Amino acid sequence: MKNTYFDLIEQSYYFPQEGFDLRDDFLTFQGISLKYLIEKHGTPFRFFYLPKIGDQIKKARNLFNRAIKKNNYNGKYHYCYCTKCNHFAHVIGEALKHNVNLETSSSFDIDLILNLYKENKIEKDRIIVHNGYKTDDYLRRILAMQEFGFTNSIIIFDSVKELDRLENIVKDQVVKVGLRMAINEEPQSAYYTSRLGISHSEIIEFYKTKIKDNPKFELKMLHFFVDSGIKDSLYYWGEFQKALKVYTELKKESDTLDSFNLGGGFPIRNNLGFEYNYDYMINEIVSNIKNACEAENIPEPNIYTEFGKYTVGESGAIIFKVLEQKQQNDTESWYIIDNSLMNTIPDAWSIHEKFILLPINKWKNEYKRVNIGGISCDHSDYYNSEDLNQEVLLPDYSREEKEPLYVGFFHTGAYQDSISGYGGIKHCLIPSPKHVIIDRDEKGNFFDYVYRNEQSADEMFKLLGYKKK
16 A cells, blocks of 8 residues: 555545646646646746735635624724735735735835825825834835825834934824834743833823824824734733723824724635634624723724734745655665755745745655755755645655655745845855746636746845956
């Protein structure tokens, strides 16, 4: 009896499942033949399947609106996309097709917002939430943007000193502001309280003394962010209830406060056994906010979410070819791929993030435990544990087989290019892989095109100051 890779997956998970299936013994993603893409583009290559972005936005929006209706909730729901998660024009452009609001994190994001306006991608009444540490330059750019006509721009104070810096430079305008509440971190964290935000014990007094009677500011939002995301845990609900208590107390002091921002996002699928009840979590959030407001006899706030990874994470993938097998000892087998893992999925290396890893072909072969290694010279350039199995299992294959093994890391659409520095200098000068965009036309037929070919040596040498020969 053969223990094939297909047997392993079929016995371990529900398969086929959303996004993944087999066609002619090759893996498909969102109904698209990965064999076709490999034959057309070679490896390695990175791709984005743009329709998945809209699917995620519609899913969250529909669930929130359904919960609002179910709970007789009087506030509105606003979906924000975090630009820092993926800045590519084709990604943000796809999100904007679904009328999302935007969140910025630095002064350089303001240039992006203005560029989107010049390209007629957004209007001046789009809601823009400004997070991150507010340097003087960041504050000046936000104010200039507001003077230009962006009427729904909200500055979220990350510390009490940001107000003083803003007050010194604001002119004849009323600035909409929000307050970010600092949360206590999870027990396993390296520190107890987040450096981001203002202590919950200080927020009310800060508002009373610095904002309430100040004609320059109008409080609109309370912002709270849990770094580990929205999860059904005692820790999350404890911080959530603390933020709700602060909101209700603030609302009694402020007529203009009308929005509650959940900050941290929903998780995405990082293994085939992933389970998360989005419907339940959203209904609990909405009902808890309503109950807290009814108990204090105050109106329900508008609910904001800032979804970055949730919006774009499941749209991306990176495909590699296995160049060589190396048996280093009796138990450790290595598959060496045709790029660097440190360069292409850097958060797997830096913070041990896990992704869906699947072979593209050879599903009928027996499987074995392997380590995946990149072609860089760094010993840390490897991937050897999945989130669910704690080990990597892939098809075994003979060195005599003509067809190489291909593997894919899926749901890598968030942060990879920002952290690795897309198009910049790479470790060991290993180039950024080819970048492919996949979309569907009005009839539902998919098409693909190359956004950018593999980075050239000349491009890197130019950045390093070498003259072209």
